[in-house]
Amino acid sequence: MAQKIDIKTVDEIAHLARLEFNDEAKGEILNDMNRMLVFVDKLNELNTDAVEPLIYMSNETNILREDEPVKTVTQAEALKNAPKKDSDYFKVPKVIDHN
Numbered sequence: 443m444a445q446k447i448d449i450k451t452v453d454e455i456a457h458l459a460r461l462e463f464n465d466e467a468k469g470e471i472l473n474d475m476n477r478m479l480v481f482v483d484k485l486n487e488l489n490t491d492a493v494e495p496l497i498y499m500s501n502e503t504n505i506l507r508e509d510e511p512v513k514t515v516t517q518a519e520a521l522k523n524a525p526k527k528d529s530d531y532f533k534v535p536k537v538i539d540h541n
Contacts, residue, residue, distance in 0.1 A: 447475045 452472050456463055463471060517530070526533035 445479060447472060447479065451475075 449468060449472060452463075452468050452475065456468075456471075521527045521530075521532065524532050
């Protein structure tokens with residue numbers, strides 16, 4: 443039998459995920475999470491004694507090219523269509539504010 447999730451657990455998970463829910467949403471989430479546990483618990487009904495552990499999803503092997511550095515775009519070409527730039531760099535708005 444799957445363990446049951448309670449409102450306290452939902453509150454703890456919401457806190458860790460930095461989420462806030464009203465009471466109605468908490469009830470829906472609680473119901474959904476318990477349904478997920480019941481669904482996953484169904485896997486315990488399967489006999490997996492003869493099943494080898496799965497490491498990769500397929501037996502296929504990726505064939506990768508050699509990683510060789512090549513110059514495809516010059517700095518001048520990269521900066522050519524930039525909306526804001528100086529002689530060497532892209533200029534972008536400040537996104538981090540150190541207080």
